[in-house]
Amino acid sequence: MTILIPSYEPDERLLALIHNLKEEAGDAPILIVDDGSGEDYRGIFKSAEQAGCTVLTHASNRGKGSALKTGFDYVRQHGDADDVVCADSDGQHLPEDIFRISDAVRKNRNHIVLGSRQFTGKVPLRSRFGNSATRMVYALATGKPIQDTQTGLRGYSSDMLDWLCEVPGDRFEYEMNMLLEAPKAGYDFVEVPIETVYLEDNKSSHFRPLTDSARIYFPFLKFMTSSGFSAVLDFVLLFLLQWLTSNLLVSVMGARLVSSIFNFSMNRRFVFTEGQGIAIKKSLPRYFSLVIVIMISNYALLYLFHESIGIPLFVAKLMTEMFLFAFSYMVQRKFVY
Known part of the structure; x- marks a missing residue:
């Protein structure tokens, strides 16, 4: 299993996540895609490399979808048919949840495994509203309800990598397009409940409410x-x-x-x-x-x-x-x- 982390302008929480993952399962390959963060963040990515991670770098910011596809392409070429679990770099996905997704991937081949937040406790209003809106639109459009359409913690079996590289979208809309395209490609979903973690009212998110919402809802x-x-x-x-x-x-x-x-x-x-x-x-x-x-x-x-x-x-x-x-x-x- 490869843990894929797309990252744009990260802070020390990325290094903390890497440290915790290494403590839990030191032999799991960790692949980080620096999505054009720039020289100011080179030290963090250098520390990630010293911790044993592979770091791929975009010359400029191309978006989360593009970073994910760069990682998927690398794994299919160098990963010896590894399964992939994707996690965000801001510390909102706990190591134990990441490994639970990995276990679910092994048990559910040809399924997209979604780390499904339950949105209990203190959740930022824009996150609660955004997920509720996309959940409703997705259910109306497909007839298939999904608890958490915006989760960044997702798992894929190795035989899905070619398809994942072909799904359209370069930014946040990529993950919604994936959900829309999956049934036609023959892939179903498995939802695994995970902890809902928001740090500092989700201030570290690079999601742009107007621009990125328009991209997500564009279809x-x-x-x-x-x-x-x-x-x-x-x-x-x-x-x-x-x-x-x-x-x-x-x-x-x-x-x-x-x-x-x-x-x-x-x-x-x-x-x-x-x-x-x-x-x-x-x-x-x-x-x-x-x-x-x-x-x-x-x-x-x-x-x-x-x-x-x-x-x-x-x-x-x-x-x-x-x-x-x-x-x-x-x-x-x-x-x-």
């Missing part, structure tokens, strides 16, 4: 944008056809047909770009099978809300789209593209 934002344009088109056509025909069924079907063709083109080109390798003759029938299901559901819900309950058509349409949004994203990611 969902692209889908929301595409769906938003399609929904506007669908809205306009629905009311236009309803005005022309006074027939709700014809209006729903006509509006959905045109907007779905637009949506398929947008999603294939800009949202689920990894699906461009799937031939249109495969993805198109899958997509329009989904369209038929959604169209039936759309009509049924609109009829229920508008015709049966008497909710105004505009409000009924909004409610219907909210119900079907998460379902559509999940099916398109898993089965269409």
Whole structure:
């Protein structure tokens, strides 16, 4: 097993973690990736090398995802088919938890092992809110709940290294992309409860709330944008056809047909770009099978809300789209593209 620690501008807590890991299991290789910290931090990394760690250095800051992929690539070339456990450098992952993840990797091949924090006790508000938000979005998008989507303590079996080097993303979004890509690649998850440790209100974190959150949510934002344009088109056509025909069924079907063709083109080109390798003759029938299901559901819900309950058509349409949004994203990611 190799312990991989991506590190940017670390302090003495990195050396304390290395010391504790060496005391627990002195023979475990420790690989540290200095993600462009600069000369001011050279002494800390030199001390890590003197303690027996291998240190790889990026000339400039490239992001946590890039640092992880540098480490994964090194292990697959030099690690003699080692399993890998990734931990953060700020002292928030305890050595005993790191080794518990390692044991779980050995017992659960072809699984991503997640060190799952329970968020009990005093937790910084931004950390509690951030994880709650990503947990909810991930569950809505995939139908698979995960307790801790933002954990940096993760374990991987050696036969996953090639795939790990191919997952898109260079910064904090890489770890979310990994969770999104794993089911399609055939990997499931195992969650191992770990201690929730925040030091000095998590001041050492290099996570940028606005910029990095936008990167993490970018796959969902692209889908929301595409769906938003399609929904506007669908809205306009629905009311236009309803005005022309006074027939709700014809209006729903006509509006959905045109907007779905637009949506398929947008999603294939800009949202689920990894699906461009799937031939249109495969993805198109899958997509329009989904369209038929959604169209039936759309009509049924609109009829229920508008015709049966008497909710105004505009409000009924909004409610219907909210119900079907998460379902559509999940099916398109898993089965269409």
